[in-house]
Amino acid sequence: MPKKESFLINRIKSIGFAFKGMLILIRTEASIQVQLCIAIVVTITGFCFDISKTEWIAQFSMIGLVMSLEGMNTAIEALADFIHPDYHKKIGLIKDVAAGAVFIASIVAVIIAGIIYIPKFI
Numbered sequence: 001m002p003k004k005e006s007f008l009i010n011r012i013k014s015i016g017f018a019f020k021g022m023l024i025l026i027r028t029e030a031s032i033q034v035q036l037c038i039a040i041v042v043t044i045t046g047f048c049f050d051i052s053k054t055e056w057i058a059q060f061s062m063i064g065l066v067m068s069l070e071g072m073n074t075a076i077e078a079l080a081d082f083i084h085p086d087y088h089k090k091i092g093l094i095k096d097v098a099a100g101a102v103f104i105a106s107i108v109a110v111i112i113a114g115i116i117y118i119p120k121f122i
């Protein structure tokens with residue numbers, strides 16, 4: 001019994017730490033703030049155009065993917081700066097690759113937005 005309790009408490013604590021991390025990202029990361037604004041705008045646009053359930057799923061999936069990858073990118077940047085604060089070619093490569101992952105998701109997000117909204121204008 002006590003084992004189960006401590007497991008539950010640990011899970012709740014983990015959710016608390018994760019929530020704290022999310023708030024840090026929203027408060028301190030300019031890219032996340034921009035993405036959050038875009039997410040709010042496209043969500044309002046979704047209501048305006050009365051998009052279908054499948055389109056909502058695609059839209060929210062891309063919002064989640066881009067913002068969570070941006071969070072991972074921020075963590076990798078912070079880790080790289082902590083491990084090696086000075087200039088190093090490898091650190092540059094690590095940061096570029098992490099940023100590249102966000103960029104790929106962002107391009108796909110723009111394509112999906114085009115698939116959803118362009119037909120509503122023509």
Ligand SMILES: Nc1ncnc2c1ncn2[C@@H]1O[C@H](COP(=O)(O)OP(=O)(O)OP(=O)(O)O)[C@@H](O)[C@H]1O
Pocket residue numbers: 031077084085086087088089090091092093095096099
């Ligand atoms: N220590 C380093 N050694 C080599 N190149 C680096 C180093 N730090 C940064 N760079 C290069 O500069 C780019 C930008 O790095 P930076 O850490 O400023 O990230 P950023 O994309 O500007 O993110 P943020 O705006 O969140 O700080 C990297 O992608 C990398 O090419």
